[in-house]
Amino acid sequence: QVQLVESGGGLVQAGGSLRLSCAASGRTFSIYGMGWFRQAPGKGREFVAQISWSGSRTYYTDSVKGRFTISRDNAKNTVYLQMNGLKPEDTAIYYCAKAVGPVGSTSLRGYDDWGQGTQVTVSS
Numbered sequence: 078q079v080q081l082v083e084s085g086g087g088l089v090q091a092g093g094s095l096r097l098s099c100a101a102s103g104r105t106f107s108i109y110g111m112g113w114f115r116q117a118p119g120k121g122r123e124f125v126a127q128i129s130w131s132g133s134r135t136y137y138t139d140s141v142k143g144r145f146t147i148s149r150d151n152a153k154n155t156v157y158l159q160m161n162g163l164k165p166e167d168t169a170i171y172y173c174a175k176a177v178g179p180v181g182s183t184s185l186r187g188y189d190d191w192g193q194g195t196q197v198t199v200s201s
Contacts, residue, residue: 079103079175079190086171086195089163093199097158099173099192107151110181112188113158115169115197122172126158127181134180141167163199170194 085097097113112127126137126147135147144163149156156173174188181187 079106079109081173081175081190081192083171083173083192083195086197088198088200091164091199091201093163094159094161095163095197097160097171097173097195097197099156099158101154101156101175103154106154106175108179110176110179111147111149111156112174112176112181113147113156114172114174114185115167116172116194117166117169120169122185124183124185125171127176127183128156129181130179136181136183138183160197163197165199165201168197168199170196 080102082100108130110129113125114122115125116122128135128147132149144161146159172194173192175190177189
């Protein structure tokens with residue numbers, strides 16, 4: 078099991094930027110895909126972005142393409158989510174997750190370890 082701890086959330090004005098980090102424990106971090114999900118109040122958890130074990134393959138949900146960038150540093154056991162051009166509709170708790178395989182998935186079922194989440198609030 079991999080333990081995941083997110084950080085970097087906060088309150089930002091619309092148009093601003095935040096960088097989320099997710100630190101992972103365990104020596105096997107580098108062989109798994111990773112993902113970011115978010116959950117807004119009263120809504121289900123939704124996919125945001127995924128990255129393969131090497132970082133060579135990424136995929137984003139349409140609403141964040143061109144604004145968010147997922148990356149990873151396997152030497153630091155950390156995955157990042159750079160969020161630019163933030164909008165009020167991006168307000169949510171953001172979770173990182175470890176995939177069950179090397180690529181990642183857009184489905185919740187493709188992940189088996191989750192962090193506790195970090196709150197992102199975007200004011201208009």
